[in-house]
Amino acid sequence: MPSTRTWLQAGGGTVVVALIAAAVVQAVNSTAMWVSNDPVGECGATSGGAVVAAQNVLSASTGLAPVDGSWDDGSTVATEAFQAYNGLPVSGCVDSGTWTTMRALLVSVCDPEFDCRGPDHRVRYAGPEGVREAYFAENDCDWGSYVLPGVAGSPVASHTIIALSRDAVTEIECEG
Amino acid sequence: MVTTIEEPRIRPEWLVGGALTLLAAIVIIVVTLVVGAGEPEPVVVPADADELTAGTCAADLRQPHWVPDDVRHAVAECPADISAGIGRTTAEDHLGTWITYMLDGPENAETFRGGPGSAWPDGDVRAGDYHPAASVVYVAYLDSAELADELSGDNVTVEWEALTESGLDVRVTRVDNNGYGPVRLEWTDDVGSYLLLGTVGRTPTGSAGATVPELIRMADSVAAEDE
Numbered sequence: 477m478p479s480t481r482t483w484l485q486a487g488g489g490t491v492v493v494a495l496i497a498a499a500v501v502q503a504v505n506s507t508a509m510w511v512s513n514d515p516v517g518e519c520g521a522t523s524g525g526a527v528v529a530a531q532n533v534l535s536a537s538t539g540l541a542p543v544d545g546s547w548d549d550g551s552t553v554a555t556e557a558f559q560a561y562n563g564l565p566v567s568g569c570v571d572s573g574t575w576t577t578m579r580a581l582l583v584s585v586c587d588p589e590f591d592c593r594g595p596d597h598r599v600r601y602a603g604p605e606g607v608r609e610a611y612f613a614e615n616d617c618d619w620g621s622y623v624l625p626g627v628a629g630s631p632v633a634s635h636t637i638i639a640l641s642r643d644a645v646t647e648i649e650c651e652g
Numbered sequence: 653m654v655t656t657i658e659e660p661r662i663r664p665e666w667l668v669g670g671a672l673t674l675l676a677a678i679v680i681i682v683v684t685l686v687v688g689a690g691e692p693e694p695v696v697v698p699a700d701a702d703e704l705t706a707g708t709c710a711a712d713l714r715q716p717h718w719v720p721d722d723v724r725h726a727v728a729e730c731p732a733d734i735s736a737g738i739g740r741t742t743a744e745d746h747l748g749t750w751i752t753y754m755l756d757g758p759e760n761a762e763t764f765r766g767g768p769g770s771a772w773p774d775g776d777v778r779a780g781d782y783h784p785a786a787s788v789v790y791v792a793y794l795d796s797a798e799l800a801d802e803l804s805g806d807n808v809t810v811e812w813e814a815l816t817e818s819g820l821d822v823r824v825t826r827v828d829n830n831g832y833g834p835v836r837l838e839w840t841d842d843v844g845s846y847l848l849l850g851t852v853g854r855t856p857t858g859s860a861g862a863t864v865p866e867l868i869r870m871a872d873s874v875a876a877e878d879e
Contacts, residue, residue, distance in 0.1 A: 537784055538768050553777060554768035560780040561853045561860075563832025573829065576805030580827045580834040583789060583849055585734050587796040590746040595738050601784045602727065602752055603762045608784075611738060624739070635739055 512572075513640070517555060519569035521643075522547035525621070528632055529612070529640045530570045532621045533578040534558060536599040536610040542629025543621075545638075545645040582612055595622040595637070613637045620648050701726075701873070705751060709733075713749055713792055714843055718873035720866045722755040723788070748791040748847075759860045760786035780854040786861035787850075788870065794844040799823060807833070813868060815839075818875040822868065835864055837871045846874060 478486075514520050516530045527545045531554075534540040540554040552568040559566045562577050570578075581599045586592035595611035602608075611622035620637035628634040631645050639648045701719040705711055710728035719726075729737075731747035754760075762785040765771075772782055802810055802825070809826045820839050827833040837848040850867050853860035862870075 534768075538782070539764050540768050550767060550769045553770070553772050556774075556777045557768060557772070557780075557782040560778055561783040561832075561855070562827075562834070562851065563829030563854045566778045572805065573807050576803070576807055577827045577829065577833055579805075580803055580808070580825065580836060581849070581851075583791055583847060584793075584800055585738075585747050585750075585791075587746045587748065587793045587798075588800045588845060589796055589798040592746055594740050598734075600750075600752065600789060602754060602787055603764070603785055609737070622738075622740075 513570075513575050515572075516570040517547055517552060517568055519567070519571065523645075524643045525639045525641060525645055527551075528623070528638045528645060529619070529621045530555070530575075530578070532610040532612070532623055532627075533581065533599055535623075535627050536601050536608045537581070539603070539608060541627050542632075543623045543627050544629030544632050585611075618648060704753070710749055710751055713751070714846075714874055715751060715792065716753075716790060716848075716870040716873045718869055719753055719788070720755065720862050720870075722757050722760060722862075723753045724756045725754055727752045727754070746793075748793040751790045753788040753790065755786040755788070755861065759855055759857060779856045781856050783853055783855060783860065786853055788862050788867065789847075789849040790870075791847045791849075792844055793846070796845040797840055799838045799840065799845055800847070803827075803836070815868070815872040817872045820872075820875060822871050824864070824868070826864070832859065835867055837867050839871060841875055846871070 513526055513529075516522075516526050521527060523546050525545070527547055528543060531540060531543040531545070531551055534551065534554040535543050538554040538557050540550055555570055555574065556566050556568045558564075559568075559574060564573055564577060582597040583600070584596055585598045586596040595613050597612040597614055599610045600607060609624065611624070613620040613622055619640040621640060622637050623632055623634050625634040632638060633647070636647045639646045701716050701723070702711075704719070704723070704726035705713070705715065705728045708728035709730035729750040729752070731744045731749065734747050734750065735744045763782055764784070768782070776782060802823075805827070807827055807829055809828055811824050812821050813824050814821055818841075820841055822837050822839040825836040825838070832852045832854045834849065834851045839846055848867050848871055850862040852863065
């Protein structure tokens with residue numbers, strides 16, 4: 477008959493293993509978020525946090541504005557230009573191949589082994605009229621879009637982190 | 653006795669000769685300026701690519717000593733610049749230092765004319781006629797010994813390449829969209845970890861941006877000549 481101490485040790489161990497497993501699953505999901513996103517645009521969602529993320533990359537890569545989480549004709553044309561330049565099939569739809577291509581453009585502004593808390597990935601393009609850039613946050617909770625002033629349009633507020641995976645435009649606070 | 657002193661006279665032919673000389677000089681200067689304006693600026697390729705960041709906060713950074721011939725200038729951004737651009741408190745001492753190398757030439761120039769919309773002809777957009785300027789981004793994370801998480805996806809290939817000059821191994825991540833798309837090179841050494849990002853872009857006339865072998869050579873040149 478196992479003693480109370482044994483039960484407590486077993487229970488504690490189980491809790492620790494569960495916490496580790498949850499952390500691993502969370503990290504995997506966070507990393508895979510970009511390639512597992514549902515399509516955006518004419519072929520999928522036309523509003524919400526995923527649209528904000530796609531528009532944020534397109535704002536840096538093509539000059540699309542505003543980033544407001546609502547898909548429009550400008551977003552479609554920007555996606556087509558992005559796809560053509562990157563060798564993707566030109567569909568105007570942000571599908572898995574386009575999501576993956578966008579993800580590859582995100583560069584950490586922070587030491588890979590350190591959590592800088594807040595916006596920690598950046599897309600940067602230099603044009604004749606100045607630098608266009610977009611930021612994202614990958615903390616322990618989720619990927620989020622961080623839109624700069626001058627690009628953000630209502631209901632997307634600048635200098636806030638917008639959840640990528642949510643249906644609606646929702647601000648999140650990652651604790652880091 | 654009366655002495656008549658003739659005042660010096662300006663002879664008309666002197667005036668005519670002087671005016672013609674002045675006119676000829678002006679013509680020569682104007683023609684020289686006009687012809688000179690049409691000639692391309694002499695291309696000054698630095699012997700060592702680190703001269704591109706001379707005088708910036710990245711001057712002493714471990715960085716590429718070789719860049720593709722099309723690179724004419726670079727922009728350095730140090731942690732304080734990046735932190736200010738984010739506009740939100742970040743741990744500045746752990747931010748990387750960025751150098752963006754711009755590629756010259758018509759195929760590498762930005763072609764956007766206004767924002768994306770109906771003014772962009774559909775055929776031109778589909779042909780890759782509307783594209784950003786090509787560049788190579790180099791980021792150095794000093795005191796870091798790790799690489800970013802490996803990317804995954806159906807169109808992603810990840811390979812490790814040995815750098816012949818420096819003896820280091822570099823992780824080459826390609827989003828291979830029919831030969832085009834982003835290319836990431838990431839590696840570490842005894843000082844920190846590094847990233848090079850370029851895009852092989854599809855344009856109506858061929859491709860834009862640095863090639864994969866050029867990116868590998870850039871990476872190899874970071875440590876190879878530092879001694």
